[in-house]
Amino acid sequence: MVTNNCFCRHIIQRALAILFASVSLLAHAGVQEDIATIQSTLESRTPPVKARSVKPSPIAGLYEVFVQGNLIYTDKNFSYVIVNGAMMDTTSKKNLTEESLKQLTTIKFSELPLQNAIEIKKGSGAYKFAVFSDPDCPYCKSLESGLAKAGISNYTAYIFLLPLKTLHPDAATKSESIWCAKDKAEAWTNFMVKGTAPEKANCDNPLSANEKLAVEIGVSGTPSIYLKNGHQTQNPQELVAAIKAHQ
Template structure:
């Protein structure tokens, strides 16, 4: 159902994109107890159907326009859900801040402390003081590019927890099992991702359940692409971000 709405274009977005405003703490507090939001949620859910569960609804700086979180995406709707805006960004023209992007980042935060790090393998550079987790597919070319970025001299003092997340088909499953079952997972991972050295065939008795569990976890966290980088404060960085962008993000960690 959501795909059908995504295909439509809405002229009202142009208006939304040029309205200058910011979210405030009082508005967020009001969202928690505002019965109007329940009505909006119900109206949108009725329009979308049960295959696209509405996670949350919040007010925007624009009177009568509501933010709706659906399946990791943000859309906008009027109170009766007669009109929706999907696939667009709400921009503060004064600060040039992308309010949609900021809210989506906040809604998609991951509790780093709850990640099952025992289902990952660790790579430490320097003192390892800055921590990130990466959901990665062994056949993903962007994941290979990101591994090269991590190896570069521009990134230091970082601990990387890699979660094998085979989303690109049966060969990704096989390679993930081979890497997970290797005596030295990190070495075999780097040999393959950077050196193109095929992982050794795993023992038939090897249990790759942790990899399967990671696949389920990724879906639960709405991780739709690889690599997905998770900073220790819960923020996500999608894709093979350049070294400069990664370092900038790492520098903001407390």
């Protein structure tokens, strides 16, 4: 009788395991369908939008979507969205949105196409960083002058020209002129720090490639700074601290 009871329990346990596995597979299939629906909805818009990442959030029925450098939350039908909202873990007190954004916007610095950037070397050039910058962006100009004011002198900056045409209609022409100047670094510094406009010039340039790259890696605005470790920030003080830490 004991043997029969053990045998029955074994059968029940196996049945429950199969049942739970089936439920898990069905739930996973449902999640994948939801993700496909969200991606399809975005891509069917005009113009089409491609999400770099879509995954379930810790809240049931709510999905985390990383698109155009921003993290948003939506239902499976993309009927409602939460934009510029932070999801907090009330137990750990962690900002889950901030943590996800940090992970999603971190890149391998060594894989950046530096041939498409203006190289500016100061001092030993020891600390390397990259900036996606618009010549007509006031915050970009503040960054350029701010480094000198902070006494930062040993770095190599790679400037990826990214004119925000909607906000600054003349930025593309200025960017091309700076890129096509005989001395790109000098033309960039003269305009951003001294306010000296570059002579108008045309040539093959990486502006379109930079725009495509910005979308791929999640640049949402200028200046977008990539530190040597690949982390993205829009806070100049983080850059200053990182450079000073390596001096």
